[in-house]
Amino acid sequence: DAGVTQSPTHLIKTRGQQVTLRCSPKSGHDTVSWYQQALGQGPQFIFQYYEEEERQRGNFPDRFSGHQFPNYSSELNVNALLLGDSALYLCASIMGGYGYGYTFGSGTRLTVV
Amino acid sequence: SQQGEEDPQALSIQEGENATMNCSYKTSINNLQWYRQNSGRGLVHLILIRSNEREKHSGRLRVTLDTSKKSSSLLITASRAADTASYFCATDSQGGSEKLVFGKGTKLTVNP
Numbered sequence A: 001d002a003g004v005t006q007s008p009t010h011l012i013k014t015r016g017q018q019v020t021l022r023c024s025p026k027s028g029h030d031t032v033s034w035y036q037q038a039l040g041q042g043p044q045f046i047f048q049y050y051e052e053e054e055r056q057r058g059n060f061p062d063r064f065s066g067h068q069f070p071n072y073s074s075e076l077n078v079n080a081l082l083l084g085d086s087a088l089y090l091c092a093s094i095m096g097g098y099g100y101g102y103t104f105g106s107g108t109r110l111t112v113v
Numbered sequence B: 001s002q003q004g005e006e007d008p009q010a011l012s013i014q015e016g017e018n019a020t021m022n023c024s025y026k027t028s029i030n031n032l033q034w035y036r037q038n039s040g041r042g043l044v045h046l047i048l049i050r051s052n053e054r055e056k057h058s059g060r061l062r063v064t065l066d067t068s069k070k071s072s073s074l075l076i077t078a079s080r081a082a083d084t085a086s087y088f089c090a091t092d093s094q095g096g097s098e099k100l101v102f103g104k105g106t107k108l109t110v111n112p
Helices: none
Strands: A005-007 A010-013 A019-024 A031-037 A044-050 A053-057 A064-068 A074-078 A087-094 A108-112 B005-007 B010-014 B019-024 B029-037 B043-050 B055-058 B061-066 B071-076 B085-093 B106-111
Touching: A005 A087, A010 A019, A019 A087, A019 A108, A031 A074, A044 A064, A074 A087, B005 B085, B010 B019, B019 B106, B029 B061, B029 B071, B043 B055, B043 B061, B043 B071, B071 B085
Parallel strands: A010 A108, B010 B106
Antiparallel strands: A005 A019, A019 A074, A031 A044, A031 A087, A044 A053, A064 A074, A087 A108, B005 B019, B019 B071, B029 B043, B029 B085, B055 B061, B061 B071, B085 B106
């Protein structure tokens, strides 16, 4: 039973560029959340997708956008990259949208230079 | 913004000893969860305690919750080198919020 799969694992981008990160949820899960984890910090909630719609959003600018597909997979897009966007981006999935024991992927390490 | 703080920020112990980590949070919660993260990779869910529970056990893990003090503790008994990781508490708010709010974590090192 595959867990949460994220791609790519590492990425280096230049300031001002755009990036797309991908996530496939655990089998049977229909809800995907995205988190940003800066070095030495805890993860910060970006947004959550359920039934192909953004259900809740954290305190992130509009440069951060996402999408969920009918197969429940999801993308995180970041436009106009800043140096401060360098972080580990984590995807987490759950069934039914709430609560208990999210399954996290291994993350995408984004470096902006 | 972070919900609260884990304490201590770093903890170094010998194999076989117990490790205790504390977590404080700011707002009323539905549940509190503990996660482990190895070397900056994905988080692994360890245990969940509901707001109406005071203590919960799972294997070598014991979690307590004091909602009056807005704090929780995670005890790992008989620690092993493989327990070396960062540990995070995460809360979800009353009112059915879908997001988890994490603390900054405790980095635990278990020396063989």
